[in-house]
Amino acid sequence: MALLKGKKGTIHHASSFNASKDADTLRTAMKGLGTDEDALLKLLIGRSNYQRQEIALAYKTEYGRDLVEDLKSELSGKFEQLLVALMVPSSLYDAYELRNAIKGAGTSEHVLIEILASRTCSEIAGIKKEYQKEYERELESDITGDTCGPFEKLLVVLVQANREPDGKVNDGEIEQDAKDLFDAGENKWGTDEEKFIRIMGSKSISHLRRVFDKYMTISGYQIEESIERETSGNFKELMLAVVKCIRSIQCYLAEVLYNAMKGAGTDDHTLIRVMVSRSEIDLWDIRQAFRQNHGQSLHSMINNDTSGDYRLALLLLCGGEDD
Structure with a gap:
């Protein structure tokens, strides 16, 4: 799929990064009575996914504990889902979302559509590799076993990740x-x-x-x-x-975010998935498309449609208001 030249995310590598120090900060925030949610969200959202993996390794090395499991035990609800999602490498996160969309009774077709329509060929290749590694199953086989007709055929074509290279025009x-x-x-x-x-x-x-x-x-x-x-x-x-x-992938995902929040109720699963998965890729560009196409900023819509620590975390991921 096409990506804007000069695309920008809202999350970047933190300078002066120290995984051991961050691991200590997270452990302090979770041990004892009560949890310092503010410290957790500011630290984890202030680091890139690569750095979060380094922190998780340091955490296990120093404390013999699994950081993700500790987050799950200390947090709850949508805030927990968001912070746990931040800890998953991007290709594995997409694989996880696709597997959850397929397994069990019924299929979440909108998740298959959103992910497979918006990922580049190289991203889909990475997702397939992680899917097979994590679940010992082929993504294509799971899709064909759970869908049918022209919908299935187009999904299979997209999963091949064999689109002609961008720039090739006949x-x-x-x-x-x-x-x-x-x-x-x-x-x-x-x-x-x-x-x-x-x-x-x-x-x-x-x-x-x-x-x-x-x-x-x-x-x-x-x-x-x-x-x-x-x-x-x-x-x-x-x-x-x-x-x-x-x-425009960015305009499409801005529309997905808008639809997740408009009207009564919020589709938090979709909101979390898009915000987390695009935070280091093009979320800043999605913000601009959101403002241009939907008459309000992503920041203000999140502020109006969510609450508590969950809202604070989403606003930090968003990266700021668009005047």
Whole structure:
């Protein structure tokens, strides 16, 4: 998937880092009666994921205790979920979220859609490796065992992580691909899902952006409008997510965050997943897209929709207000 040049996260490596000292600070915050939640959140959010792994190692070396297990025993609820998520390496965290979306009764299709539509080929390759290592199962096999139809086929294509390299554009194929998409949907009775899947799942980001422009010229519609009319269900949602990520991953994830908080109730699982997984990649850019596309800042919406230490942690992850 495409990423903005110069993309920025909100979490960075801490300077003057000392894993042993941080381990001591965390142990002090948790031992005895009561827990210093403020110290925990400020320290862990003030370190990169790599540094958190170093702290966890120092913690076990010095105290013979597992840092994540101590966090789980001392904290609870959404605040616990957030801090524990921060302790998981990024590819393993995505693998964990995908496994939880698949296993058990029912499938959380929106999690499969969000992660597999928005990750780069190299990121998906890392997720597959961690998934197999952690669960001794193949991600593709679990997906095919739990989904069906064109939704399954597009997921399988995305899991191959074999999209043409970004920047590769075949000028001679742009018009033909746009015409093929038009003929597969708007220009025929029924929909040729396989043609949509082949083009959307294999061509480069740069190429597809130009295909979308040509599609508008040929059909008079944005590709999203045609997908809305010509497809349905989970396949439609996945197709729309793929198109949105081809246009801008940051705008897509800003929309995911907005939808997680708008209306009655908050989808905290999604909120935590996006905030944590993008904090070192492009959360600052997502903040800018959020402000531009949704008429308010991510910071202010978090402030209004959450509470307590959980809110403080999310606001620190957010990295500041956008004036």
